[in-house]
Amino acid sequence: MNPPRLDPATLRIAASGAAMQWRSLEQLADTPEFRAAIQREFPVGASEFADAGSRRRFLGLMGASLALAGLSACRRQPMEKLVPYVKQPEQLIPGEPLFFASADVLSGFARGVLVESHEGRPTKIEGNPAHPASLGATDVFMQAAILQLYDPDRSQTPLLHGEPAAADHFFSVLTAQRTAWARDHGAGLRFVLGNTTSPTLLDQIKQLAALYPAARWCIHEPALNLHASHAPVSIAEQDVIFSLDADFLASGPAAIAYTKQFQARRDPTAKMLRLYLAESAPSLTGAQADHRFVMSPQAIAQLPAQIAAALHGTAAPDAPAWLPAVVRDLQSHPGRALILAGEFQSPAMHAAVAQLNHTLGHAAPPPADPPFPAPQQTLQRLTADMASGSVSALFILGTNPVYSAPADVPFAQALAQVPLTIHHGLYADETAEKCTWHLPAAHWLEAWGDAASCDGTRSIQQPLIEPLYGGLSAHEILAALLAQPLTGSYAHVRATWQRHHPTPPFEPFWRTTIHDGLAPSSTLPPPLPPTPPPFQSPSPPPSPSALTLLIRPDPHIHDGQFANHAWLQELPKPMTKLVWENAAHIAPATAARLGLHHGDVVTLTHEGRKVEAPLWLLPGMAADCVLVHLGYGRWRAGRVGDHLGFNAYALQTSAAPWGGTGLELHATGARHAFATTQDHSAMEGRDLVRHADQSAYHSDPAFAQHAAPTPAAEESLYPKVDYKGHAWGMTINLNSCIGCSVCTIACQAENNIPVVGREQVIKHREMHWMRVDRYFEGSPDKPTILHEPVPCMHCENAPCELVCPVAATVHDSEGLNAMVYNRCIGTRYCSNNCPYKVRRFNFLQYADVETPQLKLQRNPNVTVRTRGVMEKCTYCVQRIEAARITAQVAGRALKDGDVVPACVQACPAEAITFGDINDPASKVAKLKADPRNYALLGELNTRPRTTYLAKIWNRNPEITDP
């Protein structure tokens, strides 16, 4: 179904109304389609039996299943085999998981993890509390790594010209080539690799650079700005932050640590940090800003100069009206006010911001990333060399430039000019297709490796499983180039660490480092702090009339490397709740001016290059800007990721990789139906996300409870139940939540939740137990953006339980609303009666029970559900029972903090708290007593066990407008 064409006039009238919260422009305009959709549990046709089949056969099946219902349970118990070890591994206790420290690497930077392993199968990834870049939390990519390990589409064999070949054959080719390279010092030898911080890899590169001094190296990391420093700054020590397009809470190698620090400084009972943010497209950090200034990229580029002028007491003539108040706020917090430049801002902007921070009393700007140890060249230069025929052999390690090279770099064509090309990667992707050789890479859970986090903390990656598909690590390939024996990655990593640890004894250090997941006092020697460069105006003056293109990595698919990842594809994107595709985002007002509508397919023309993309009207976008995300439009990603969305790399140039002016937009006349969940599970028109400014909070701390009073417990026809033992409850602090959706994917990994695919999402059949609702409030031009995670509320007066004809959903003695899969016959009455819309039904056999690799990923403590069964959040009952058993076996009572559901553990903002509400000393009971605590739809007297803490802003009273 194509989205309706909205009349911009209706939108303006609707927006001028009360401060209602809305999810989509359809809701804001109150279209008949939206009204019809909200009245239904599922869209028309979603609940119908869509398979071809006659009515007679259907009735026959119904009759047979009715007659035989229950008999299926009465069969003879099947025979099973018990297979013990021959020699039981040390430390392994059958039935109990083991946790191993390792590190997930994204864009080259490590985030420490603990990997859960069940009898040799890694099943779940959690953050390593001791690691400074994860601090026990995770992001969506860390959670998703486990599924990537088992991806059946991963490359499984070396390929020579696309045909399976033996790895030995490759190594013999390499040996033959080495003598030729040695003769000319590697003049024709080139390497392309992603950004890396691996001490072993950097060491090997240094050795290769010494062996082949004429060889050249190229770093190709499409989602990272290699010109920006990634050394972390302290967020916790600031009182005021002014972010210039910096999405520091949700992207970048220090995002998790920043989120932890940020939320700790947003406690309204203490001195709150204040965040100002200027951006062109709404980001998760922008949604957290007390003052979010929607500005064009050109206007943002002018800000440093305007701030500098204001700091010196002179007002720039074209400065925005709010700027003096912001600068006064910055100035009144010397040493505790920081300006951050966005990752994708120009080097001049970064330099200017460093200078400004110097003026604001910060000692030295953060040091730059450590230098690369070998002669480098850019991708354009490399491509020119390749096209000229001066490259004789090209190694492409763990990156996919055929797909992700900017459009002005003809890498794919130039590749054909190179006699020997070797691609090493997890997938036989677009680049592998064009290379002489492709070698399957070992996943980081399969081979030894190492990496450093953005603050220099070094970690060892230890394998948890033998390579599933015989993958090789990059260390092994480089070692072969160095004529070293093929001893496996362990020897290389160990040798490097031994070299860098000259003081004996090495063994205890090595073992401690592996066990802890990070080297003790392992920060690299900090590079000398550069003096801030002289101030310069960061950008050319704006060219008004034309549209501006913004190119950013996709929030979930990143640069495209996760395109074949079904969890990430189906994870709704933070701002649009779009799944399985990307879009060209534009402000509603700009679209109205251009006569374009939501869902129109348009041609984007930028510097002569064209791409067709569907248009998404995104509230909160700056006028005359179009935002596109990288990572889609792949053609050799795998069965999951092929041919989804459009390829935004086709608009990218190496001079302006993050966009630029001069974009043209033309409607093609075609329309596109998006797969989005933004209007799914809508809870109609009620005060759902409660929020207030600090001033209002201090005058009435319980404002959230006054919005809609909860009826007294006696106002129910049902008898009140006393919960004598534990009473499990949850609070979700909306003041901390940044809407990153890691809870959704952590829940998916923990609870064996299947993906359903694009077509099924359009039918409202997505299966996530935990969803993150996103609301807009105010005008579509400059809305307040609010996030609200919604799991099952575990209502004490649960509406779902009353309507189940077979008692498949019942309360347990501790207040859990339990779902008994074996009893469920799939009437879906419970889901219909749930006011929160948190129940999910297996319309089809979504869980893949056939693919052997995917079986390995499953959590053995959670049932894999079949077709026809209702399911929903269980508060991770398997973790409650595991904690209960652990405590009881240890001979003690359960204590606060023993039970940690998957969402709580993963959340970087510590927004979710779980525990026993009967224990007045528990953290959750204390939060429930907080005046900000309110129940979602509490007026229905469902008495939910999950409650919310209202969001508090720290607005500057001097700024009245945004």
Place this chain on the structure above:
Amino acid sequence: MQQLFPRSANTLVRVVLAGGVLAVAGLVWALSGINASSYMTRVGTALDQPVPFSHQHHAGELGIDCRYCHTTAAISKEAGLPPTETCMTCHSQVWKDAPILQPVRDSLLTGRSLQWNRVSTIPAFVYFNHSIHIKAGASCMECHGRMDRMPLTARAQPFQMRWCLDCHRHPDERLSAPGTVFQMPPQPPADAAMAAQWLRQRHVQTATLTNCTACHR
């Protein structure tokens, strides 16, 4: 007009109706009987095993503790089946050439596991945990019977939900004294008060035992 049905048809209808009810009731009774029968539950049937291992000899006559082989019974959800190495600790010395132990020696030589037929089975949607039962004082014998008298191992109990619930509803009736969980037979409590005291001491939350979530997740 003559009546279509004779008077005797009334009786016939009554007989058919009553018979129908009786037949349905009989069918339900018969099916539930079959379901509870030892044919369905396999109670008392010794299974073929690669080695005719005698619990009577090892546990009963030699007095080897259960945990010598089932090492993780008290600390994990799985009781643990002994690795081949455990068998060979003794059988590299005693009965080291016995033909019936050939599969065990083969296993050690080839590195291939022995494949036992599982005697006590619960369905995959039941999440049973040995350690908690042992800690609470449910003895080995309670579920596995007099293993010390089984020359060949057979299932002692039906392992059906009704049987599980018997104990989960009345845990105080089947407790064993501290330190006697692994004994055959264990020592029962002297009286109900002692059982109640044991439950308290062992932190058993009796109200949670009949929750669906206690076993199904």
